[in-house]
Every structure is written in C-alpha cells, then in structure tokens.
Amino acid sequence: MQLDLFRDDFRLRECPSLRARSIRIEVRPDREVRLIYPRWAARADALAFLRAREDWVRAKLAELQARADGCPPPPPVRWDGRDEILLQGQTVPVCIEVATLRQIQVRIEPGLITLFVPGTARDDARQLERALRRALIQQAQRQARRLLDEEAMRAQLRWTALSIADPQTQWGSCAADGRIMLSWRLIMAPPPVFRYVVVHELCHLVHMNHSPDFWAQVERQMPDYQIHKRWLRDHGGRLYHYLPRRRARA
Structure with a gap:
C-alpha cells in the first residue's frame, strides 16, 4: 500500500x-x-x-x-555488433558470428562474449536474448557453487541446495534447511561482491536474522564485506538494466 x-x-x-x-x-x-x-x-x-x-x-x-x-543506464541490446554487457564488474563486448549450427551457442571469455548463431536466427532478438541470458545463468550457477563450497568449508557450514533466479528485491536468500537462492545477475558484479552475497547467505545458517551477532559472523568470514555491501547499494540497481525481465502480458 x-x-x-x-x-x-x-x-x-x-x-x-x-x-x-x-x-x-x-x-x-x-x-x-x-x-x-x-x-x-x-x-x-x-x-x-x-x-x-x-x-x-x-x-x-x-x-x-x-x-x-x-551514470546513466546502458542502452537496450540492439544485436548490431556494438552491444556491451557487464561481466564480473567489467564492460565486455557482445559479438555475433553467423555459423553453420542448429542452435545458438554462446562462448564467454575474459573480456568477450560471442554468440555463434545460425543464419535463420540472426535477426531474432528474442531468441538471441534468451540464449545470452541462459549462458549467463549457467555461468552464475558454476560460480555460485564454487563460492558456496569454498566459503562453507571455511566456516564449517553445510548448504544443501542451490537455485539461481531473477528476484527483483533481494540478491539472495537462505532457508533454515540449507537451501540457498542467488540472483544470476551477480555474475555481472565484481567477483568480491558475488562472494559477499554468498557469505551473507551462508551466515544465515548460523543466525536467521540481521542481528549484531549475524554481522559479526559475516565480518569474521569477510572482514571487508562493508565495501561490497556498499557497491550493491550504490550500483546494484544498474544490473537490472541489462537483459531486463520481460513484463508478463495481461
């Protein structure tokens, strides 16, 4: 209301x-x-x-x-070979290569994202967007699993399941049974920011609140967490301008 x-x-x-x-x-x-x-x-x-x-x-x-x-929002994706997107805190070009393939394939490299596209899909913006989004989600999932395993081992905690989603009001969540949800858009943020969100959610396995004890737990795990928390506060909104969620039709 x-x-x-x-x-x-x-x-x-x-x-x-x-x-x-x-x-x-x-x-x-x-x-x-x-x-x-x-x-x-x-x-x-x-x-x-x-x-x-x-x-x-x-x-x-x-x-x-x-x-x-x-810092104005980025322009919408045009699929004209001049597009850029954020990847791990860096702006990287998105290139399109026409190839003899049945389906679009995406290669993500440091500093470059390439979509290999069948000629029939070259001008299908919706299909190109779906392929790029899917590749970034897969990249986020791999990164999230690695970070969860590393940080859980350091803190002697146990997570049970991971889901990657596109929530509009939170970067992650943690259930009491160890289920973790993370936003795929964190793959666009600098790696320490992604790590901060992972640490934050894992610490909820100890304290299911945001009490002083919780933040002390976060600080023990990541002493400079405040820097990355501020980055999300100041710049996180920009991540939603890249490949924005499509509104459901009435």
Whole structure:
C-alpha cells in the first residue's frame, strides 16, 4: 500500500518480516522504498516511522538520483555488433558470428562474449536474448557453487541446495534447511561482491536474522564485506538494466 504523502516520489513496498527485530527503511536506486518491520509490530507504527523520516527519505532519493544522472543506464541490446554487457564488474563486448549450427551457442571469455548463431536466427532478438541470458545463468550457477563450497568449508557450514533466479528485491536468500537462492545477475558484479552475497547467505545458517551477532559472523568470514555491501547499494540497481525481465502480458 502506498502513502499519499509520498505518492509522487517513490514506490513503497511494505515488507513484514519474521527476521526483522526493528522497523527500518531501505531506499533503492529504482526509487523503491522498502518499509521493513517485524510481523509482531503494528502496521500503523511502521507507517508513522516512515512519516517521521520523510526528510531522510527525500534526501536519499535525491542522492541516488544524482548518482544515476552521473551514470546513466546502458542502452537496450540492439544485436548490431556494438552491444556491451557487464561481466564480473567489467564492460565486455557482445559479438555475433553467423555459423553453420542448429542452435545458438554462446562462448564467454575474459573480456568477450560471442554468440555463434545460425543464419535463420540472426535477426531474432528474442531468441538471441534468451540464449545470452541462459549462458549467463549457467555461468552464475558454476560460480555460485564454487563460492558456496569454498566459503562453507571455511566456516564449517553445510548448504544443501542451490537455485539461481531473477528476484527483483533481494540478491539472495537462505532457508533454515540449507537451501540457498542467488540472483544470476551477480555474475555481472565484481567477483568480491558475488562472494559477499554468498557469505551473507551462508551466515544465515548460523543466525536467521540481521542481528549484531549475524554481522559479526559475516565480518569474521569477510572482514571487508562493508565495501561490497556498499557497491550493491550504490550500483546494484544498474544490473537490472541489462537483459531486463520481460513484463508478463495481461
């Protein structure tokens, strides 16, 4: 539900949470403001908390807008041989090679992504996008498994299953039984940022909350985690401009 007070400034997302211990506000680069509060807290109290921090919210929105103005979103993919995409924090070209193949094949190398495309699919933008997205998801899954195995071994923890998805409001999640979900878009972020999210979710196996004990656990596992947490806060919204999710048709 959106407050009339802020109707023209942002999109409000209310997030009652089993993990939250207090009311807090998150302002995201896409002008979404998340009002997070414990399920036991009264909704009226949470909305009053937001109203009382109107000036802070507006200042944060202005700050994020200024950053966005200085770093405009990338243009949509044109499939004309001049496209670029983020891969592990670096902008790399996306090249298309016509080949004698039945299906599109994608080769991902350091500094270059090449799509080998049957002539019949050369101008099929939807098919090209699906192939590139699928290849990046597979790359993200391989990277995630490697990081989960390494970090779980270091922390003497055990994860049970991995799913790669494209959530709009979180970079990962962890269930009490060890199931981990991660966003495939993390493959576009710098590798230490991907590692931070993996560490973050694994630490939820010890503390299923964001208490001081949880953050202390994260810091033991990754002492410089704050740098990478800030990167996601400041630049994570940009990752959604690459190969954006298609809206479902009505």
